[in-house]
Amino acid sequence: MSYSFSLPTTGAVSFVDYVDSTNSSVSTKIADATAQRGRLRAVLKGMKKETHSERDYQLLINTIEEYLPYLIGLVNCIESKEVALKKDIETSWRSTLSDHIIHTGSNAPRITCKDIQYELIFVLMTYAYACTLKANEILRISSSPYDHHHGVNGDGTSTSNNSHSSAVNADTYNKATNLLNTAAGVFHTVANDVIPTWQPNGSNSNNSKDSDNSSSSSSSISSNSSKPVETNREFAIALSKMTLADAQAVAISKALVTSNISKSLTAKLYMGVVDQYEMAFGLINSIPSGTQEVTTDLKKYLSDGTLYYKAMAKKYLAMDANHHQKMGQACGFARDAKAELKSLQQHSITKAAAHKLKKLSSSGTATTIAVAMKAAKEEEIVADMLSQYQMINDKVSYEPVPSRQELQTLIPGGRNLLELKHFALPEPMFGPSVKKEEKTYLLEGRYF
Known part of the structure; x- marks a missing residue:
């Protein structure tokens, strides 16, 4: 299995409050982006109250995939200056991979930072966490526990000849390997395409006032005390290498079960x-x-x-x-x-x-x-x-x-x-680069 990431939570935000747009069509889409973000925030808050076995990681993956085209649209509109900002967009996220003095993991303080790219960093990070956790879940509930290799003799031969079991295990390993490799690709994209574009501007960030319905939410702190580790490029590269290595470990397990490697x-x-x-x-x-x-x-x-x-x-x-x-x-x-x-x-x-x-x-x-x-x-x-x-x-x-x-x-x-699986950001739901009469977002065509 891979590392069992703690999922972050985020404070509430309305993108409409930051945008000065006379284009009613774009304003409506930005309101939709806020609504999609609200769905993601609700799913993350709900999961914080659940045990690992109760969580629906596929729901989280789907929710992020549905939000991303709206977020990319907003990013593109801001970068192309199709919309003007009344003030810098600020969002707050829990840095669950930082070592805090008092609280860690899902109880870590939320850190508020400026720039829409900060939002994109954490949304993509959360997407990669979800893919990894889903892979862990698949391996955990599979009929043959991951990487135990009980069915191996001292000479390396298998003690089991159950071809049906091998087929089931192969499918399980394929799904888990694919998810982990996807996570590695997402971390790689964050490191090389998103973090370099983040502009915290060196200005002071305000503490979040949203309660997040948890006793520790008042611990939200300003970004100028120190940047969260999630915004460090070397750290994102490290996570990419780690999850790709975990994907390879699962692929080795598959080879040991299904072939004479x-x-x-x-x-x-x-x-x-x-x-x-x-x-x-x-x-x-x-x-x-x-x-x-x-x-x-x-x-x-x-x-x-x-x-x-x-x-x-x-x-x-x-x-x-x-x-x-x-x-x-x-x-x-x-x-x-x-x-x-x-x-x-x-x-x-x-x-x-x-x-x-x-x-x-x-x-x-x-x-x-x-x-x-x-x-x-x-x-x-x-x-x-x-x-x-x-x-x-x-x-x-x-x-x-x-x-x-x-x-x-x-x-x-x-x-x-394994080779690292390339992860490409989805086409935006609105704004620059929208191609009409073509699939323009990640899940278009999946539902009827």
Whole structure:
């Protein structure tokens, strides 16, 4: 699964109050844009009160897709000066990926900033979060839990021959991979096409007065204290790399279920996931001062994920060594994989606590629990493999087991399985670039 994002909420706003337009047709469309935004705000507020299992992420995805053409229309009208502004547009959003002193996640303070691009940044970010959460939901409710690989023998062969189950799993993995890759593309677009156009203008922003119907909403703060991390280009690139790596991890799981992928290639693909995680972590650490700190939950997800997928690569290198009758290497890689999986659990949370806290935990803690539980299951598999390999080596092969340093030189470079899916902003509902008698927005033609 991917990182379990906390969904933001936003304060109420009427775009009509900011626009000075004598064009009644455009004014009507801008009022419609306000109405579409109100629908999105209502969905996000409703989801804040629901548990993860109660949320309808597809509803959120659809609502954003229906709002985006109106928002793009407003953006284009402002940039082309088809409409004049009475004053700078200000919107407020909760920065759920910033590490706040008192509140984090969905209870973080709302930050008010100027410029319509600030609105577009957060709407697209929320869209990417929703795609990721929907992918997690698909994997969670699938008949075969993601990335457990219980049906793998020590030699890498599957213990299951159920073709129907494989077909079901393939469809599940395809849907989840597509959603995660879409999220990666959205983050990439935010980083390269939207954030560079945001103009906060360096002017003071007013605190939001909207209550948002929550006790913490009064914590809304001004943007000149520090910019939310969501508006940092390097951070958006890091999120793109992370979600693309998660998409690749799901694609690897599909390959293991549905094909006879080689064990050496599997190890290289897992190292490809590691490479993306390490680049994402490096980008986050490079974010300059003046921007709020990134939540520690996300940093921990990346560091834990890096350790987990390194262990998975070593698991399959052990299998490959066993296949080629290099029993000393097989024992060494299995030994190191087992040690890293055990270390990951100790750094996360105990298995007993995981079961007890799963329903009560925050999004970030829930992700940590999921990683720890995956590591526990994999450790059991690798421990069985190691026992088999040691028995063969002790009785038949008699090969020396390489040290950790010696094995490190045998780990291959990573390979990528997926290409980033390009995400294009939808055509505007109104304003410049509207093409008549053609599909002009994201969902046109879907409904009758």
